[in-house]
Amino acid sequence: MSAVFEIERLLREISETRRYVEFLRRPAMSAGVYVLPAGASDLQTPHREDEIYYVVRGTAKLRLGPEERPVYAGDVIFVEAGLEHRFFDIENELAVLVVFAPAESAES
DSSP states (O other), rough: OOOOOOOHHHHOOOOOOEEEEEEEEETTEEEEEEEEOOOOOOOOEEEEEEEEEEEEEEEEOOOOOOOOEEETTTEEEEEEOOOOEEEEEEEEEEEEEEEEESSOOTTO
């Protein structure tokens, strides 16, 4: 299965009650877009899968375990499975492409 996905179209599916939209699921990986408005709280918990974020737009800080760092559009972030992580101090709406490997499980 090959496909082309338009990020801006996917981002239009985001709403106040639906901050994450998955657009691809295969056994070895899954992918989606995640959006947090300025000032929002990121309530995610550690995942059982490795994860890559690509920051499409926005500025925020990211906590990776005990470390904190700013993130900007164009940044690529790797988060190993089980690591506590979250975005905070979201200055401008944060939109990220998220890739899980293997596919995100329901228990994550």
